[in-house]
Structure formats: structure tokens, C-alpha cells
Amino acid sequence: MSGEREVNDQSHRTMRASLLERAADRWQLGPKPGMPPVAMPDLPPAPPVAPPVAAPVATAPARKMPPARIRPVDPARIDREMLAEAGMLVPGGPITALAEEFRLVKRQLLTAAADVEKRDADAARMILVCSAQPGDGKTFCAINLALSLAAERDLQILLVDADFAKPDILDRLGLPAGQGLLDALGDPAIDVEALVIPTDVPQLSLLPAGKRTHADTELLRSDHAHDVLKRLLTADPDRIILFDSPPALAASPAAVLASLVGQTVLVVRADRSSESDLREAVALLDGCEEIQLLLNATTYRAEGARFGYYGQDAE
Ligand SMILES: Nc1ncnc2c1ncn2[C@@H]1O[C@H](COP(=O)(O)OP(=O)(O)OP(=O)(O)O)[C@@H](O)[C@H]1O
Numbered sequence: 248m249s250g251e252r253e254v255n256d257q258s259h260r261t262m263r264a265s266l267l268e269r270a271a272d273r274w275q276l277g278p279k280p281g282m283p284p285v286a287m288p289d290l291p292p293a294p295p296v297a298p299p300v301a302a303p304v305a306t307a308p309a310r311k312m313p314p315a316r317i318r319p320v321d322p323a324r325i326d327r328e329m330l331a332e333a334g335m336l337v338p339g340g341p342i343t344a345l346a347e348e349f350r351l352v353k354r355q356l357l358t359a360a361a362d363v364e365k366r367d368a369d370a371a372r373m374i375l376v377c378s379a380q381p382g383d384g385k386t387f388c389a390i391n392l393a394l395s396l397a398a399e400r401d402l403q404i405l406l407v408d409a410d411f412a413k414p415d416i417l418d419r420l421g422l423p424a425g426q427g428l429l430d431a432l433g434d435p436a437i438d439v440e441a442l443v444i445p446t447d448v449p450q451l452s453l454l455p456a457g458k459r460t461h462a463d464t465e466l467l468r469s470d471h472a473h474d475v476l477k478r479l480l481t482a483d484p485d486r487i488i489l490f491d492s493p494p495a496l497a498a499s500p501a502a503v504l505a506s507l508v509g510q511t512v513l514v515v516r517a518d519r520s521s522e523s524d525l526r527e528a529v530a531l532l533d534g535c536e537e538i539q540l541l542l543n544a545t546t547y548r549a550e551g552a553r554f555g556y557y558g559q560d561a562e
Pocket residue numbers: 333334378380381382383384385386387388410413415493494543544546547548549552553
């Protein structure tokens with residue numbers, strides 16, 4: 248396990264700490280169970296501090312606000328029983344060993360994100376969950392990470408199904424798939440933000456993969472893809488976008504996605520991933536400067552899921 252990054256310059260941070268820096272700082276200090284909740288994410292932001300562009304974050308009178316957020320009235324209901332059956336985190340459920348493990352992963356990611364932010368503020372808010380081969384646990388880890396991150400105060404998590412050939416996210420959460428990222432990438436007339444699905448898990452929303460096309464890699468590489476991602480980032484300044492990726496060695500969109508995000512979590516299945524696969528995957532994903540390895544379970548049992556986590560900079 249390579250270590251956590253120590254953050255030394257506390258005074259500098261407190262002067263003008265960004266969203267990610269604040270989140271990372273909080274984790275450096277550890278969670279504070281006794282602290283009263285600060286602002287609820289859906290309440291209007293505190294007026295004087297928020298930058299002018301970030302003002303219309305409130306949801307209450309959403310219809311009258313500038314068109315930053317377009318939301319259906321009812322949030323989609325995530326099926327907790329399905330989550331429990333699959334051995335995943337259950338929002339509002341007990342603090343399990345799995346929950347603790349994902350809290351550690353989250354802490355690493357937020358700390359690294361605060362670092363990435365110094366060179367690229369947009370990229371710092373985008374994280375790709377990838378693996379070398381199919382079936383290594385990308386979707387399992389992406390959903391658990393999203394749920395864990397959504398429990399952070401201040402953050403809004405958008406989980407994007409970017410495994411276009413095998414979109415699983417909505418299905419695993421007990422929700423029907425609909426229009427999504429590919430549709431918005433393929434048609435500039437579609438406002439991607441209108442396809443975002445708010446859920447009944449506070450601070451968690453979803454973006455489906457959308458209608459399959461053979462041009463997914465090309466669409467991701469296009470200039471319009473940058474506009475689409477920018478739209479998702481600016482629609483909510485508190486938003487972190489987590490992408491569930493296709494496997495790096497089996498599908499070309501993974502490498503393109505890696506070049507767009509600030510960090511890639513490479514899920515390694517302890518009992519199966521070979522070193523040569525990992526090396527090849529890291530080489531393919533080298534458009535991303537921060538690749539972190541996440542060691543997934545050797546035995547898949549709801550009671551016994553174990554994770555190891557260690558960071559590694561891409562060579
Ligand atoms: N740590 C774990 N504990 C319990 N079950 C797990 C764990 N990791 C993965 N699984 C299960 O293993 C199966 C494969 O995992 P998952 O679908 O997340 O892999 P994937 O990498 O997304 O696969 P694909 O490349 O096909 O999309 C799923 O049924 C998932 O619930």
C-alpha cells in the first residue's frame with residue numbers, strides 16, 4: 248500500500264479551500280460524528296460566499312431558475328433489497344466492514360482529487376472506474392463508491408454508466424434504462440443534463456449509457472464530448488462524476504475516458520488479474536495521470552468481501 252498524501256499547508260487551505268480540498272481535509276481529520284450537519288445540499292447556497300455562477304443550485308423553485316437543472320418531479324427509487332442481495336452497500340444501512348473499506352477508498356480518492364485540482368479543476372471532479380478484463384468488479388465498485396461518496400456532506404455524485412456495450416448500472420439498482428450519455432454525445436440538440444436521473448438516495452444521481460452505437464469511441468473523442476462533460480460539471484459545482492467503464496483490454500472507449508478524467512481506479516481481481524494484463528491496462532489508460540489500483544475480493548461472498556487499496560502513479 249503506498250501511502251496517503253499528507254497535506255501540510257493547513258493555513259493555505261483554510262484561506263480559500265475548494266470543494267475537493269475541503270472534502271479531502273475533512274478526511275485527513277477523520278469523520279466527525281458529533282458535528283451538526285452543515286448546509287443540506289439541496290438548500291439554497293449561502294449567499295455571500297458562493298461564486299456568482301454557482302448561485303442557482305437550489306432545487307425548491309427549480310422551474311423558475313435558469314436552466315441549469317432540469318429534474319423530473321419524483322426521484323427514482325433505488326432498490327435497497329437488490330443492493331443487499333448483491334452484497335453491496337445499502338444507503339442508510341448499518342456500518343459494515345464493506346462500508347468501512349469503501350470509506351478508505353473514498354478518502355484516498357478525495358485526497359488525490361484535491362491534488363489533481365491544482366492542475367485541472369474540471370478533471371479533478373471526474374473519476375473513472377475501470378479494470379483490465381470483464382467481470383473484475385467495476386460496476387460493483389463503482390456503485391459502492393458512488394453510494395459512499397454520496398454520504399459526504401457537500402458533494403453531489405453523478406454515477407455515469409459509460410460501459411456502453413454492457414450497461415449494468417441502472418439494472419443493478421432496479422431501475423429501467425433510458426436515454427443517456429451516448430444519445431447526448433450523438434445529438435447536440437439533446438441537453439445531457441435533462442437525462443440525469445435524480446434518485447431517492449440523497450446526493451446521488453445517475454446518467455444511463457444511452458442507445459448503443461458502434462461509434463462510441465469516436466463520439467467520446469469528439470469536441471462535443473468536452474462540451475457535454477462541461478455541461479455536466481457546470482450544472483452543479485458540487486458534483487463529482489464517477490464513470491463505470493468498459494474493461495480496458497476489451498473495449499476502446501476505456502482509454503478515451505481515461506484521458507478525460509482526473510483519476511482512474513483500476514479494479515484488480517485478486518484471484519484472477521494477471522500482472523501482464525495489469526501492465527497492459529495501465530499502458531492503455533496512460534492518458535490519465537493518476538491511476539489507483541483497487542484490489543477486489545478473492546472470494547465473492549456478501550459477508551466476506553475484502554478490499555485492499557493502494558495508489559500508484561501511471562508510468
Ligand atoms: N467484492 C465483491 N463482493 C461480492 N460480489 C462481488 C464483488 N465484486 C464483484 N462482485 C460480483 O461479481 C460479479 C461481477 O462484478 P461486476 O459486474 O461488478 O464486474 P464488472 O467488472 O463490472 O463486469 P463487466 O466487465 O462484465 O461489466 C457481479 O455479480 C458482482 O456483484
